[in-house]
Amino acid sequence: MNYQNYIDSPGGPGSNPRQAPPSPSQGMNHPNGMNGGMGMGGMVGYPTPAGHQSDLNYIMSMVDELSTVLRHNQQLSAAVVEKVGRVREKAATMDLSNDQLVAAVASELNADTKNVEKENSELRKALEKAEYDKTENWKLACHGANILADLTEKMHKFRETTDADILAWHKNYRNQLAAEREENLNLRNQINDMRAAACRANEHLRQMRRYIDDHDEWNELRVSNIALRQEKRFWKRMAMPYLPDDDSEFSDDDDLIDPEEKKRLAAIKAEKERKDKEHGEGGEGASA
Numbered sequence: 001m002n003y004q005n006y007i008d009s010p011g012g013p014g015s016n017p018r019q020a021p022p023s024p025s026q027g028m029n030h031p032n033g034m035n036g037g038m039g040m041g042g043m044v045g046y047p048t049p050a051g052h053q054s055d056l057n058y059i060m061s062m063v064d065e066l067s068t069v070l071r072h073n074q075q076l077s078a079a080v081v082e083k084v085g086r087v088r089e090k091a092a093t094m095d096l097s098n099d100q101l102v103a104a105v106a107s108e109l110n111a112d113t114k115n116v117e118k119e120n121s122e123l124r125k126a127l128e129k130a131e132y133d134k135t136e137n138w139k140l141a142c143h144g145a146n147i148l149a150d151l152t153e154k155m156h157k158f159r160e161t162t163d164a165d166i167l168a169w170h171k172n173y174r175n176q177l178a179a180e181r182e183e184n185l186n187l188r189n190q191i192n193d194m195r196a197a198a199c200r201a202n203e204h205l206r207q208m209r210r211y212i213d214d215h216d217e218w219n220e221l222r223v224s225n226i227a228l229r230q231e232k233r234f235w236k237r238m239a240m241p242y243l244p245d246d247d248s249e250f251s252d253d254d255d256l257i258d259p260e261e262k263k264r265l266a267a268i269k270a271e272k273e274r275k276d277k278e279h280g281e282g283g284e285g286a287s288a
Helices: 034-044 050-094 098-214 218-237 259-287
Strands: none
Touching: none
């Protein structure tokens, strides 16, 4: 172990090349001819300049560092003094010679050295294990980071695909909705056109009926038409008396009897003939 302290090196600790050199202190002459003391005297009651504050901070850091080194040296010195006291106590109690005392102290030092080597070996094993664990943890962390990066990329791709699908679906839906609205508008226009045409046709029918009711020409034409058809039927029956009344020549004579009434009369006549036929067949069977 190295017990070197600042007592052995009067020059104190060497300057650290990484530390910045101290700025000019208050006791140094400045370019303006005013030294540090005069400057401080002239600045009583004012805040400390930035340069002076940095000097004070640097000095305080050096004082803290020296205090730490001194405290460490005190601990080392106390350990050395304790060991020297043990040697003196052993020499006084065991009444040993110088050679025997040196041999005993050497044996103790060797035992301490073995303990230190054992501790050093254990610490090296622990350090190697810690380094191995650190490497494995770093590999595991890198693997996890790669998995997270891959998962993030896949999530971004999934979101991009989903957004594109949703946008396409919305666009298609809007197109279909616009087409349905246009078709609905066309159907409404057609319905309105049909209603307008029906209104016009109804108005024309009303005008025609109003014209027929207001003028007698239509009634006169209808009466003359019926008279002419009756005259035509009279002369046709006079000229062709052998034709029955239900001949096709008289099928258009619907001015006297309604067509539905003709159907009803024909059905009644057929039913009567069927009953007469059944009655005749029943009488012949009874006589036999």
